Amino acid sequence: MWTPGGAVECQPPSVKPTCSSAPPEKNTLEQHTDSMRNFSEKSKKPCHCTKSLCLKLYCDCFANGEICNNCSCVNCCNNMEHETIRNKAIKTCLGRNPDAFNSKMHSSVQGAKGSYTRGCNCKSSGCLKNYCECYKAKIMCSSLCKCVSCSNYSRSKVKESAVQKSSHPDDNNTHHTTK
């Protein structure tokens, strides 16, 4: 909890869960300059969600199991003021993926428990940009990935010889998903 000094933070909860049209509530708390330094420490990356209400995995805050704080999100419900809705959203996400929140990062994949085991599906980034979840997590792509033209390997030299069945030079995993 932070100490509201100027009373410039959240908006009154006017968001209705099943309402037809939600009024645009823009988070007015983002006056950096020197407000951030107050809390320091965490300084997590703020989200800028506008349509997900920060109640879907689109929102990094929500995906990481964190409450939005110092974010620029609109109509944010990822807070204790909307705990009921938030809990429902969490439940929905868990229904889709029981391990959705087990790992700090997004995970799904079979048998992933507290580890990144997502496997990316990049097609145009070569897994060398932050678009790639593997690259962002600073891990190499594995056989779980279905990326095309992957270069996210310790050995940047990836030969596409016919010898390689997959685009991945080193696949220690014998068990393949379904293929």
Added chain:
DNA sequence: GAGTTTGAAACT
């Protein structure tokens, strides 16, 4: 800051 690109998450 505006506009584009990108691939995960969501939806059908």
Added chain:
DNA sequence: CAGTTTCAAACTC
């Protein structure tokens, strides 16, 4: 399950 749409971040200019 696959194809499509939605979404917010990463990136470019």
